[in-house]
Amino acid sequence: MNIIEHVGSFTKLMKLTLTIPDRWSMFGRQYVREIMKLGIDSIFIDIIISLFIGMAITIQMKLNMSNPILPGYLTGLAVRDTLLLEFSPTILCLILAGKVGSNIASEIGTMRITEQIDAIDIMGINSANYLILPKITAFISVIPSLVIISIFAGILGGLGVAEFTDTITVTEYTQGIQYSFVPFYVTYAIIKSMVFAFIISSVASYYGYTVKGGALEVGKNSTKAVVNSSIIILGSNFMLTKLLLT
Amino acid sequence: MIEVKNVSKSFHDGVKVLDNINTVFETGKTNLIIGQSGSGKTVLMKSTVGIHKVDEGHILYDGRDITKMNDNQIKMMHREIGMLFQGSALFDSMTVLENVMFPLDMFSDMDADAKRDRAIECLERVDLKRAIDLFPAEISGGMQKRAAIARAIVLNPKYLFCDEPNSGLDPKTSLMIDRLIQEITHEFNITTIINTHDMNSVMEIGENIVFIYKGQKGWQGNKDQVYDTGCQPLEDLIFASELYKKIKKAHFTLKD
Numbered sequence A: 001m002n003i004i005e006h007v008g009s010f011t012k013l014m015k016l017t018l019t020i021p022d023r024w025s026m027f028g029r030q031y032v033r034e035i036m037k038l039g040i041d042s043i044f045i046d047i048i049i050s051l052f053i054g055m056a057i058t059i060q061m062k063l064n065m066s067n068p069i070l071p072g073y074l075t076g077l078a079v080r081d082t083l084l085l086e087f088s089p090t091i092l093c094l095i096l097a098g099k100v101g102s103n104i105a106s107e108i109g110t111m112r113i114t115e116q117i118d119a120i121d122i123m124g125i126n127s128a129n130y131l132i133l134p135k136i137t138a139f140i141s142v143i144p145s146l147v148i149i150s151i152f153a154g155i156l157g158g159l160g161v162a163e164f165t166d167t168i169t170v171t172e173y174t175q176g177i178q179y180s181f182v183p184f185y186v187t188y189a190i191i192k193s194m195v196f197a198f199i200i201s202s203v204a205s206y207y208g209y210t211v212k213g214g215a216l217e218v219g220k221n222s223t224k225a226v227v228n229s230s231i232i233i234l235g236s237n238f239m240l241t242k243l244l245l246t
Numbered sequence B: 001m002i003e004v005k006n007v008s009k010s011f012h013d014g015v016k017v018l019d020n021i022n023t024v025f026e027t028g029k030t031n032l033i034i035g036q037s038g039s040g041k042t043v044l045m046k047s048t049v050g051i052h053k054v055d056e057g058h059i060l061y062d063g064r065d066i067t068k069m070n071d072n073q074i075k076m077m078h079r080e081i082g083m084l085f086q087g088s089a090l091f092d093s094m095t096v097l098e099n100v101m102f103p104l105d106m107f108s109d110m111d112a113d114a115k116r117d118r119a120i121e122c123l124e125r126v127d128l129k130r131a132i133d134l135f136p137a138e139i140s141g142g143m144q145k146r147a148a149i150a151r152a153i154v155l156n157p158k159y160l161f162c163d164e165p166n167s168g169l170d171p172k173t174s175l176m177i178d179r180l181i182q183e184i185t186h187e188f189n190i191t192t193i194i195n196t197h198d199m200n201s202v203m204e205i206g207e208n209i210v211f212i213y214k215g216q217k218g219w220q221g222n223k224d225q226v227y228d229t230g231c232q233p234l235e236d237l238i239f240a241s242e243l244y245k246k247i248k249k250a251h252f253t254l255k256d
C-alpha cells in the first residue's frame, strides 16, 4: 500500500471510530480500563525518565553557561523551558509511542487475527468504535497529567543535582525556575501532547486493526505503528511549534 | 429459512469464488456446507452473513434481502445471528462468564443479576458451569468451543452460523460438539448453517447438505442420500475419508 491508500483507509477507520457508542455503559467500562492500562501504568516510567533527564539537562545547561558574565539563574530557567517546551510534551510522547503504541497495536492486531473483531462485528456492534474510541479518548485525557507530572519530576531532578552536587546552588536554581515564567508554555505543552496522544493511539489502532495474516504480522505491524507514529509526531511537532509559538 | 439466489462472488483477481449458487437453508435443521479446502465454503458463509458483499444475487432471511440492506439495517440483522468462529474467537481479556454476558451487556436491558442468570443458564446448557471464572487461555479447545456456543446462543438467535466447529478437536469431542449444535438447533428451532469438511459430521448431523465444488453447487441432499449422489467430486471426497475406509474395511472383514 502506498501513502495515499494508507491515508484513505486510515480516514475510513476514523470515520467508523469517531461515532456515538452503541452503549454508553460499555464505553465507560472500556474507558476506565484503558485509563488504567495506558495512563496509570505509564506513571512510573514517566517519573523515572523525567527525573533523570532533569538531572542531566541541569548539569549540561550549567556547563554551557559557565561564563561568569551570564546570570546564575539562567540555568534553572533553561532547564524549566526545555522541559516545558520540548522534553515533557514531545520526547515523553515519543517514548510513550513505543510503550503505548506497541501495546495498542499488538492487542488489537491479536484480536483481528483470532477473529475476535469479526465476532464483535457479527454481533451487530461497530467494532472500531467499541475497541478504538475508548483507547483514543482515554489516552488523550491522561496525557496532560502525564506531562505535568513529567515537568515536575524533571524540575525535581534538577533540584536534586543542585542539592547534592556542587554544580549549581539551590538558590540559583530555584530562582531560575521561577524567573520570567510564561504560563502559555504550559498550555502549549498540553495542546501538543494531546495532539500526539491522538496520533499515537489512532495510528497504533490503525496498524492493529488492519493486520492480515498471523502472529508474525502482528509483530511487524506494531513495529510499523511505533516507527510511523514517531515520525508523524516529530513532523507535527515542528508544525505545531511554528503555529503556536511564532 | 435462508434463501441463497443466484449468488456470485469474486475478489480483486476476478476469479469467481462463488459461481451462481442457489440453495435454501432450512429452519430448525442443521444445514451443512461441505467441500474441499479452497472450494469457497467460508466465502459462501461470510457472503451469507454480509461480511462479504456479493457481486450478484440475493440472500433472503425469511424474506428479508440482506443484499439490499444498508449498513445500519445489516447491523440490526446481525443481532438475530449467532456465529461460531473456527478459532472460537473468545475475548482473551474476559472470563468465560464475561464472554457469554458480553452480548447481553451490549444489547439487553435486563438488570445485572438477570444477565448473569441468563449467561449461566446458557453455560449450563453447554455443560460448562464449573469453568465460568476461568479465562479462555485456561480452558481446553473443546471447552472454548462450548463457551463460544453459549455466547452465540445467549441472545436467542434465529440463525446460527458455525465455521468449521470441529477444527482442532479429537473425533470424540467433535461428535459431542456436533450433537450439541444439533440439539440446540432443534430445541430452539434455529436455522443453523455449518461449514465442515469432516465426513463424520456429515454422516452424523447432515440434515440438509450442500456440496460446493469449485465455487458451484455440486449436489444437495441429506445424509441418507449422500452415498448415492452420482456426483463424482463428492464421491471422491467421501472415499477419501477415514470413516469410509473403516466401513470398507469392516465390510471386507465381514465378507472374509
Ligand SMILES: Nc1ncnc2c1ncn2[C@@H]1O[C@H](COP(=O)(O)OP(=O)(O)OP(=O)(O)O)[C@@H](O)[C@H]1O
Residues within 6 Å of the ligand: B011, B012, B017, B035, B036, B037, B038, B039, B040, B041, B042, B043, B044, B197
Ligand atoms: N478475502 C479474500 N480475497 C481474495 N481471495 C479470497 C478471499 N477469501 C477467500 N479467497 C479465495 O476464495 C477461495 C475459497 O476460499 P474459502 O476460504 O472459501 O475456502 P474454504 O472452502 O472455506 O476452504 P477451507 O476448507 O480450507 O476453509 C480460495 O481460493 C481463496 O483464495
Ligand SMILES: [Mg+2]
Residues within 6 Å of the ligand: B041, B042, B043
Ligand atoms: Mg474455510
